[in-house]
Amino acid sequence: EAGVTQFPSHSVIEKGQTVTLRCDPISGHDNLYWYRRVMGKEIKFLLHFVKESKQDESGMPNNRFLAERTGGTYSTLKVQPAELEDSGVYFCASSQDGAGVNTEAFFGQGTRLTVV
Amino acid sequence: LAKTTQPISMDSYEGQEVNITCSHNNIATNDYITWYQQFPSQGPRFIIQGYKTKVTNEVASLFIPADRKSSTLSLPRVSLSDTAVYYCLVGAPYNFNKFYFGSGTKLNVKP
Numbered sequence: 001e002a003g004v005t006q007f008p009s010h011s012v013i014e015k016g017q018t019v020t021l022r023c024d025p026i027s028g029h030d031n032l033y034w035y036r037r038v039m040g041k042e043i044k045f046l047l048h049f050v051k052e053s054k055q056d057e058s059g060m061p062n063n064r065f066l067a068e069r070t071g072g073t074y075s076t077l078k079v080q081p082a083e084l085e086d087s088g089v090y091f092c093a094s095s096q097d098g099a100g101v102n103t104e105a106f107f108g109q110g111t112r113l114t115v116v
Numbered sequence: 117l118a119k120t121t122q123p124i125s126m127d128s129y130e131g132q133e134v135n136i137t138c139s140h141n142n143i144a145t146n147d148y149i150t151w152y153q154q155f156p157s158q159g160p161r162f163i164i165q166g167y168k169t170k171v172t173n174e175v176a177s178l179f180i181p182a183d184r185k186s187s188t189l190s191l192p193r194v195s196l197s198d199t200a201v202y203y204c205l206v207g208a209p210y211n212f213n214k215f216y217f218g219s220g221t222k223l224n225v226k227p
Contacts, residue, residue, distance in 0.1 A: 043217040107159025
């Protein structure tokens with residue numbers, strides 16, 4: 001079974017440019033999460049999708065960040081325009097629907113974003 | 117968010133048992149304790165989860181005292197490949213948007 005995959009693995013862009021990160025969750029997982037770790041700080045939650053709906057976007061830092069999940073499958077996270085402080089590693093995770101013990105989140109390998 | 121406190125780093129040698137303790141004084145009644153492992157250039161990976169007492173799987177054991185204000189991840193006979201960052205997370209097991217990762221514990225296993 002394929003895990004959570006993220007594209008690209010690394011992106012270097014100039015300040016002011018636009019970057020789009022993609023996440024393909026595990027097939028059948030309704031829940032999709034975006035996290036990020038910036039500048040050596042802790043991993044922080046950004047956004048939670050349930051299928052195509054945004055369930056919780058309380059962690060989105062500002063309106064330069066736009067996340068979508070068309071059709072409830074893969075998700076994209078666009079940063080426009082990118083700023084230096086956006087540099088970091090962006091993680092995507094997915095989990096099955098429903099509450100229950102031992103429900104785990106499966107993480108992708110992350111996209112390392114470097115804004116110069 | 118239920119915040120957690122862990123040691124920043126730990127050193128061990130191959131073959132030893134490693135115990136990493138996490139403090140979570142503000143744990144709520146419905147919260148579970150979950151540990152994740154992260155290798156460099158990879159995303160976190162689930163290790164073990166528990167609510168109280170002791171949980172054991174093929175990878176680790178998790179010890180949780182009666183007051184649940186702390187927990188201890190036990191890794192038996194570590195190898196070099198166990199060198200990683202270990203995160204203690206507290207929350208409802210399906211509320212991944214509420215998890216506080218903190219700094220984690222960097223475990224360095226030496227030969």
